Amino acid sequence: MTEKDIIHKLTYLLHGHRRKIFIIFGCLLISTGLNLCIPFISKEIMDEGFIGGNKNILLYLVVGSFAIYMLISALNIIKEKVRVEIVAKVQYSLWHQAYEHLMRMKINYFDDRNAAEIFNNLSVDIANMVSVADESAFFVVTQAFSMVGGVIGLFILDYRMTILVLLFIPIKAVVMKYFAKYRKKVMDEFILDSEKYSSWFGDTVGGVKEVKLFDILDNKHREFDEKQRVVIRKQKKMNMLSQWNSAADDVLVHLLITLIYIVGSNLVFNMQLSVGSIFAFITYSSYVTGPISAILNIGYLLSGIIPSTKRYYMFMELDEENSNQKITTSPQFGDIELKNISFAYEEGKPILDGVSVIFTKGSKTAIIGRNGSGKTTIINLLTRLYEPENGQILLNGTNIADMSLQAYREMVSIVSQQIYLFNDSIRNNICLYKQVSDAMLKIACRDSGLEDFIKEVSLDYVVGQNGAMLSGGQKQKIALARALIHDKPIIIFDEATSNTDAYSEQQINALLHTGLRDKTVIVITHKKEVLSEVDQIVVLDDGKIDIVGGYEAVKKSKYWLQLRDDYVDI
Template sequence: MILISNESRVIIKRLLKLLKPYIKKISVVFICILTSTGISMLYPLLSKQVMDNGLLVKDFSIVVKVSLITLAIALLEQTIGLLETKYYSYVNSIFQYSLTKMAFKHLQKLKIQYFNNTNFSETMSNIGMDVGNISRICDKGTFIILSQVFRIIGGMIGLLIIDWKLTFIVLLVVPVRYFTVKKFAKKRESMFNDFMEYSRDYASWFGDIISGIKEVKLWGLDRIKTGEFIKKQRNIVKINIKIAFMDKFNECSESIVFQGINCVLSIFGAYMVFKNELTIGGLFAFLTYSVYVIGPISAILNIGYNFSNVVPSAKRFFDFLDMKTEVDDSKKKILRLDENEVEGNIKFENVSFSYNDDEKILNNINLKINSGEKVAIIGANGSGKSTLINLLLRFYKPHEGKILIDGIDIDDIRLRDYRGLISVVSQDLYLFNTTIEKNISIGTKSDEATITKAAVKSGAYDFIKEMPLKYKSEVGRNGSNLSGGQRQKIAMARAFARKSKILILDEATANYDMESEAYVNQLLATDFKDSTVLVISHKPDILSKVDKIWMVEYGNIKEYRNLSDLEHNCRELKVSGLKE
């Protein structure tokens, strides 16, 4: 349409490509709509017959005959309408589902930076709003609008048959509506962009409040946050009112144009009736056909206006889908690994990394861990311990250098296979809102015996056996039904159930009692004797059991053979936060 910009055309073309799988069902919808349109064109002619050949000449048989024909046609039209509804509702629902699925699959592949900068509420709000708006391109209204060209053709034929002079008056609606719709559509799209931005900002703020609700309560921030809520909602309310008024202005202009055209048609039509140039039935038929033409013309011209919220949502949605993912699809050669063939040798070669250009968190790191070795990583807060682990997990990529597993660059390994080699137990863990059983067997196909064995080794079995539903017990959102220690034991059980080639423990026993912690530490030397283990911890009991210790300090890493070597060479152990 001439009302749609070049950018909008590109976006709509991209959307239409997504509709290709449903082209057959869409074709059925169009056929139904066109058939219904053709049938509806008969009503004015039938009314004309009733008026001119029935009522005016008092022929009752004609009235009955034409009325029965009209009823039969109406039944046929409604039957076709049911078929039409069946198919368009399917297309619309499945299209929404496919968009949501597309967004969800892409969301899981996005780089970790996205989740660091965007909370769940903002993500849900954006995807929900965009999918809802985009799906309008395949709702019944859009199908009907696109089929209006056939209604216009049919209506124009009817108008020309009755009187060509009055037809010219009807066509005056085109230039008038074109310029009014063009003006309103541009303003509405600008308003909707503002609405999207206000909504995104509010969703981000709301998610932040929910995440920090404890702080809101503890620090008495409820009044302050209510004030912020009112301010942000006020912006949304104001823009909603503006959009509503713009919709009403467009509707009013359409109504005024319609009434103006009808007024002129009625005056000229009545004049022609008085001059015996047109019958009364012909005038009523003409007025009916004019509605068939004026309405569709306005509807088609309104496409740009109606899509003024579709295009901004589609642009944001496609920008989201175009975000880079963790997997570099441009690589020509991606290796697939068999976990049973991996030894677990890890090597950092000249690895450097920084979150910004000002300061390197890690600077030219060269380290090696042999298969089966146990390494402890210590250092002050913010020294780069977690960064080192995140690089190994491929949440981030080194700015310089590379990381190797058994001599293979980890970036050359299929990401799913690579992460399948690693189990991570963190103090900052997450339990899914499902059963204990499913939380332990996550990412594996562990049977009941394996799950039970893992629970026993992690110390989780002691409290699980006391629960009414045992392993079928629901843990709640992020383990809200469990204590901190119980949650951590479930997370540890995951590692025992999976028995990966590489195990990473990030303060994994922080919430354990001393007896349980000593028991688990002993198991690391037995159950994971063939696994490569990296432990972030400052506890001497753990440090005494590892093969070597890495101290991360000022972007560099110093390696110590054992705890005695560390204590001998590092007098100021406060730097590392070492504690009993």
């Protein structure tokens, strides 16, 4: 993305607000015009009023200036009200687009980023981008008019001193260019460092229990110190850079005023200029030097915004899940077939290699295999969180990649060992916005083994951050109740009862023959009680299928004996 593209995208942010921008410019133009009258009025107050001794003119002019200042203030309030509305709308739209995109992004984006890092990056970038609608940004554009008025005023007063003022432009341009270049470099570094810091922060807060229990508080404190210092150093650098930039600006402006006084006083002493003209000249000079500084400072302002805009749009260009929204045919419940599936999370590191297996409609299948053999990866492909590199997954004979993602996901429920619970009531965590009768909810709680706990705390019990106020078993039971309520034809259990007690486990296993009788069920488990109940067992060995068959047949395989050493239960 070139700088030109970025600036184009920035200006496009204001595209839908043309009417409001028109009002802002209108207000700014009128107040600029009014402001331009002030030096002439001041000149008349000095020359005609004080030096000429005309009290009436003096009074009229003073009251006139007061009225002008009042009008300028009123225009300023109108302009600000409209501008603040634009800022709010641009900010909302940037957050809205980013949030929607984030929710549709491929799951691997979240593998090496935490919520704190994502939120920090978006907050920093959006805050920087919104500053295109800053007061100074609009002000700068109208400054061009003020500058033209100022130059005309100067020429009327004295052309020789005007040349002196115009010499200021190239000097200021060189100074600004230097500061803008340096600021862009520091901003780039700041963005990178604050990204690292927020990633570390989210990671550490997420692991606060480990920090306490393993007594690594000092180590983490040291890391905090290092990372925070780097960020603060960059922030200090940027703040100081702004100070240096405005100090350089001040020095140049005052140098110019000093020169005007020196040259102007000579002209006054030689009777070529009145005293009032000198004061008017200095005010008009500020109408020229101020805008020149402001206009040339656009480069400096943009140098702080461009890195954030670039990162924001790079984020917006990251791949989303292939949702196939245009496809309207709804998937039909039927056999699921994995046909010669190969998959790798990272290039060159195959995880699944030529996996072929059929889960017939309404059948119960268990997948077993050592840690890392690829069981959860199969589930990730079945839920379309990832797509196979080679091969196809067919549902009732149709490739699931050709189905609308939303419609396909309406067919599949997952009860996982790592269920995420929102910081909300048990009821809302089970229903997830689905309108459900109390009777249905009661049945789901009973079947999932949650009934006793609900009697203790009620369905309105708020579970805390990711269910922190629940036990592991209670969380898993909520996951099961959630799947039962959503009543989808395919249900996947990924070590779903690893934390439930023996009684609840028995109760849940019994569901295979009752509540889940008509559903296609795929279970990752090594528990004998389940393995002996299912229709088929798929044994995975290092990403390949070792054997598929019934409990008795699979028990005879060579790999089974090795597995038995790992899982005493089977």
